[in-house]
Amino acid sequence: MVMRRVGQSATYTLLVFFSLIFLVPIYVLLTTSFKPNNEVDIAHMWALPHHFSLASYSAAWAQLGPNLGNSFYLAIVATILSSVIGAFNGYALSKWKFPGSNIVFPIILFGMFIPYQSILIPLLKFIQAIHLYNTIPGLILTNTIYGLPITTLIFRNFYAGIPDDLIESAQIDGNGYWGVFMRIMLPLAIPGFVVTGIWQFTSIWNEFLFAVSLTSPPHQPVTVALQNLSGSDVVQWNVQMAGAVLTALPTLIVYILLGRYFIRGLLAGSVKG
Amino acid sequence: MEKTPVLTSQSAAIARSSVAHHKKRRFSWDKMWSFLTLVPSLAAVLIFVYGFLGWTGYVSFTKWNSILPDYQLWGFKNYQILFQDYRFQSDLRNLLFFTVFFILACMVVGLFLAVLVDQKIKGENIFRNIFLFPMALSFIVTGVVWQWLLNPKTGVNLIFEALGASHPPAWYTSTRIVPSFHVGQIQFGLPIAMIAVLIASVWQMSGFAMALYLSGLRAVPEEIKEAAHVDGANGWKTFWRIVFPQLRPVTVTVVIILVQSSMKTFDLVYAMTGPGNGYVTDLPSLDMFTTTFQANQYAQGSAIAIVMFVLMMIFVIPYLWNSLRKEGQ
Numbered sequence: 020m021v022m023r024r025v026g027q028s029a030t031y032t033l034l035v036f037f038s039l040i041f042l043v044p045i046y047v048l049l050t051t052s053f054k055p056n057n058e059v060d061i062a063h064m065w066a067l068p069h070h071f072s073l074a075s076y077s078a079a080w081a082q083l084g085p086n087l088g089n090s091f092y093l094a095i096v097a098t099i100l101s102s103v104i105g106a107f108n109g110y111a112l113s114k115w116k117f118p119g120s121n122i123v124f125p126i127i128l129f130g131m132f133i134p135y136q137s138i139l140i141p142l143l144k145f146i147q148a149i150h151l152y153n154t155i156p157g158l159i160l161t162n163t164i165y166g167l168p169i170t171t172l173i174f175r176n177f178y179a180g181i182p183d184d185l186i187e188s189a190q191i192d193g194n195g196y197w198g199v200f201m202r203i204m205l206p207l208a209i210p211g212f213v214v215t216g217i218w219q220f221t222s223i224w225n226e227f228l229f230a231v232s233l234t235s236p237p238h239q240p241v242t243v244a245l246q247n248l249s250g251s252d253v254v255q256w257n258v259q260m261a262g263a264v265l266t267a268l269p270t271l272i273v274y275i276l277l278g279r280y281f282i283r284g285l286l287a288g289s290v291k292g
Numbered sequence: 293m294e295k296t297p298v299l300t301s302q303s304a305a306i307a308r309s310s311v312a313h314h315k316k317r318r319f320s321w322d323k324m325w326s327f328l329t330l331v332p333s334l335a336a337v338l339i340f341v342y343g344f345l346g347w348t349g350y351v352s353f354t355k356w357n358s359i360l361p362d363y364q365l366w367g368f369k370n371y372q373i374l375f376q377d378y379r380f381q382s383d384l385r386n387l388l389f390f391t392v393f394f395i396l397a398c399m400v401v402g403l404f405l406a407v408l409v410d411q412k413i414k415g416e417n418i419f420r421n422i423f424l425f426p427m428a429l430s431f432i433v434t435g436v437v438w439q440w441l442l443n444p445k446t447g448v449n450l451i452f453e454a455l456g457a458s459h460p461p462a463w464y465t466s467t468r469i470v471p472s473f474h475v476g477q478i479q480f481g482l483p484i485a486m487i488a489v490l491i492a493s494v495w496q497m498s499g500f501a502m503a504l505y506l507s508g509l510r511a512v513p514e515e516i517k518e519a520a521h522v523d524g525a526n527g528w529k530t531f532w533r534i535v536f537p538q539l540r541p542v543t544v545t546v547v548i549i550l551v552q553s554s555m556k557t558f559d560l561v562y563a564m565t566g567p568g569n570g571y572v573t574d575l576p577s578l579d580m581f582t583t584t585f586q587a588n589q590y591a592q593g594s595a596i597a598i599v600m601f602v603l604m605m606i607f608v609i610p611y612l613w614n615s616l617r618k619e620g621q
Contacts, residue, residue, distance in 0.1 A: 115326030138344035225430035
């Protein structure tokens with residue numbers, strides 16, 4: 020429309036130009052991570068590696084391997100828990116309005132707008148008091164609870180799109196609250212689970228504030244471990260970049276495979292920011 | 293149809309379904325189950341969100357400024373100390389400039405990219421994904437990479453030097469503040485070091501603005517867009533006059549989300565620059581973290597957290613109020 024008079028070729032030129040700029044960090048990340056130690060000198064940081072080497076990956080893996088395990092454990096369990104609970108909540112809030120349910124929703128939703136610094140100190144003391152400090156289950160509990168507002172929101176909006184006729188006819192067939200949920204809603208909710216699943220997995224995998232506040236080595240998720248690795252002066256740049264690639268890979272793979280749903284989660288969850 | 297203002301997107305469907313059920317006012321086990329389903333989550337949120345917020349608020353009025361908890365009340369003393377603190381004053385300045393420039397840059401870049409991608413081009417998916425993929429990354433990864441790219445002795449400066457620049461930018465090591473005039477104890481203005489943080493965060497988040505604007509553009513009726521380029525001689529003007537006003541709701545959403553995102557910024561600065569020389573890249577989130585967990589000044593840390601909370605609410609409450617009210621209609 021606007022750009023038509025500038026011409027299609029100008030549009031492509033601009034798009035390619037911006038794409039290249041967006042990909043510069045990836046270029047540096049990948050080329051550096053495949054360089055052997057002796058090629059990592061500052062003057063040649065933009066050059067391609069002369070000898071392709073995976074040495075930095077094995078070094079990074081040795082440092083971050085256990086933390087990647089922690090992150091998978093944390094992100095998978097907390098994603099499942101928060102999505103399942105969100106699916107129940109969304110069903111209750113969208114299809115069975117009880118007196119006061121219009122107040123319950125904003126009360127739950129509000130939780131996703133607070134800066135987490137404002138609950139961090141009591142949270143830390145609470146997690147210590149129940150002896151989950153410095154454990155992955157402590158982080159699972161935390162990420163599940165603070166994930167509830169967004170998963171509840173996504174499922175509530177998702178179920179709202181399912182016609183009430185379906186529910187009424189299921190009721191006529193003799194199904195109650197749980198019968199309708201199991202026979203009608205749950206089978207239809209698969210796309211909802213994909214959207215919340217991807218959204219929660221990426222957010223929890225990338226989460227840092229809770230992780231750095233509630234755990235210390237060796238129980239840290241990989242984001243904190245990567246930060247410690249890059250903060251250390253003795254670690255070579257190629258190892259740091261390989262570590263960053265390892266940290267980024269799981270969410271990037273999810274994004275590449277299921278990007279469409281990631282965008283939907285983004286739009287549905289965009290109140291989260 | 294508006295697709296993007298997220299809270300309200302499904303409002304019609306929700307309003308319809310609520311009508312169906314509001315007719316039956318009498319007690320039913322189904323509604324009882326509905327309530328019972330929500331009880332655990334409601335309890336968790338009441339404790340972990342509201343209870344903890346109240347606790348933080350209370351601590352901010354106490355004398356707990358060492359390892360050992362001290363719940364003696366101290367009035368507004370912590371806030372008084374805080375607002376006179378050089379570091380905190382710097383934080384507020386940095387947050388202000390960071391937020392304004394971050395939002396402007398993301399909106400301009402995001403809208404521009406969205407318009408480009410919306411030209412019915414080949415490979416639309418590829419371009420869209422390239423602009424959006426940084427969203428999938430951890431801020432720590434972004435911080436680690438950009439710390440190297442914008443290190444004054446390496447990264448992009450090597451290219452600038454190869455092109456003949458004799459004084460390449462100092463990036464996040466700069467201590468300059470522009471313009472610089474005294475306010476309180478600090479120099480007021482944009483700290484040049486913040487530009488490095490801005491570049492990294494715009495790289496990560498502008499794709500998000502693009503995605504929202506793109507869905508907004510897709511919702512603009514084809515005829516209106518056609519009208520904008522039939523009148524080809526003034527395409528640009530027509531875009532601003534006719535298409536852009538249609539994007540107002542999207543713009544509101546973009547601004548609200550980006551304000552939130554910028555106020556929460558913590559990991560990126562933590563990984564990329566830290567507080568910086570003379571606190572030029574410090575933010576309240578970083579200050580809260582070190583004050584609480586490194587200096588063990590829990591009451592001071594709580595006061596910072598409460599200020600952050602209040603600042604956030606100034607933007608969030610009107611937005612939430614509006615969205616929920618529209619939905620109720």
